[in-house]
Amino acid sequence: MMAGRGGSETDAAGGPARHLPVLLDEVLEHLAPRDGGVYVDGTFGAGGYTRAILGAAACRVIAIDRDPNAIRDGQALVEESGGRLSLVHERFSELAEVATAAGEPLVDGVVLDIGVSSMQIDEGERGFSFRRDGPLDMRMSSEGPSAADLVAKLSETDLANVIYRFGEERRSRAVARAIVEARGREPIERTLQLADIVAKVVRAKPHEPHPATRTFQALRIAVNDELGELARALEGAERILRPGGRLVVVTFHSLEDRIVKNFLANRAKVATGSRHMPAVQGAAPSFTLVARGAVEPGEGELARNPRARSAKLRAAERTGAPAHASGDLSSLLPPLPVLDTHRRR
Template sequence: MPETSENAGPHVPVLLDEVIAALSPLDGKRIVDGTFGAGGYSRALLEAGAIVIAIDRDPSVQPFADALLAEFEGRFVFVPGTFSELDTLAAEHGPIDGVVLDIGVSSMQLDQAERGFSFMREGPLDMRMSGQGESAADLVNTLDAGPLANLLYAFGEERKSRRIAQFIVAARETAPIQTTLELARIVEKAIGRKPGDAHPATRTFQALRIAVNAEFEQLGEALFAAERLLSEGGRLAVVTFHSLEDRIVKRFFDPDKGGPAQSRHLPQVQTEARRWVHVAKAAKAGEAELSRNPRSRSAILRAATRSAEVARPVKFDGLSVPVVRGAE
């Protein structure tokens, strides 16, 4: 999610009305909120009459979950874990009618300097949503220039990735890179900054966050988990915040989009059976929401309905999941 200012305000769920509409009618339905965060979607779903099973791997969201547990006793369940396992985590809570996923980092996480997600606040170079595993500091201080550049390009679409990687490697020869602002200054020194442009470290921080949290793999696994979990008529709504994520979701709903074009002069190849039907047109924030919440400007909602076809095995081919070359 893009950053805007030092005081962007509390987390506001984006495209909320559109998500609720995509999953409606909700009264008495069981919905999995696979990315609970501060609970914005869960609250709206509960207020619409749904039963909600919420999932999140970030331990800092527990107070928000506790508040909803107290307010909606008997209709809200919180399960710690990753949304890539949502079918397993939600299995014991009865048949599920819908799933919502809000992909990426929340403004709540960006605003917590100690989490290390933001290039606008001084903090440790961490970026781990679960607090476990390799941190962003581990990556920038251990990867060679080539693999680091490939990571920045594949996950952040950073066209100046090689120059940035060279500056990072040179800087860490003096001392390890440990803080967010330190890394942001290195990136700005490497590629400069023009007035009015986005901060030069935007794509670098995005790439590192995605790598640290294995976000593309998690997204792919979550989509297939939702396909396994939902039966015919179940609905899936996914909100993404940049083109790489959106392309994965688009091609998941419609695998033919990722395949080679067929010539009308040759025998037609049999297309794969549809696991998702009634695929809605992509929705974006309107002017009113953009004025209230600038962070919604890059959000895209895609939604579809589960068909009766058996769920596919997990297979990322055709989904355009970015791969980092030489980072093994």
């Protein structure tokens, strides 16, 4: 998952700290904000996309973030917006409910930037960085088990599954074995402590990502249920986008991009038949693709911000067809390990 976001600049679970909004021009082009429109920024972060949307049109933005620090730091932009920005502390998977509660059951656009923000990386105490020492936390909010809890309580098999499925770490079994052996000697509670354990079994050349990149990524995704959050957010966007409304999603690694790609392909699919078989009856397409394939950063942006090199943007426009029935999201998600933090062996 981290192959595209690696390199010496990367120092965190899930990719590099991003001080600049990635693919900002492309986001605005595909979202196409208009005067009087209502837009949802499901991943507010440092507010880069929200600020640009507010500046592009006389519109309203409902922004969401599960990180209380992002909500706190975003209050200045709320005050600057003149009443056009509502900033809500919530998971982005709840974007449909948030918009409805804000009096906007139908909106003109939804933008999602999937990944960890620069604010979270820069604060070592958040536990995302394998180059900055801090508590092994990784929670976007203060709820639920931390990364330290998973490392302490999951069995060797479960740890290996998490690291392989969510991190695509080929040496996941060796990493899990090393973690179990190390925690038998002393608790693993610090980021650099875990990074050192992983670095002893995963080798990397100087120009390659840090050896702990994929393991930290995997733990962060597991702690925050990030892939499930993304899948639920996509369904939520489908429900609240009015006909002609745009969905724009920026991802930074393969599993996230695959979920978005598969969702949009499914929702844009037209039932077809042949002279031998009639067209299959099914739900009408709820989206048409605005961007054919993934949009990637150009040379100019990469020169300004090399950390954008693995970013991919996908965009689609809502049709007038009803939203597809909410169903089993397993078709969008990779095979997920069953996590039981109460057992350990």
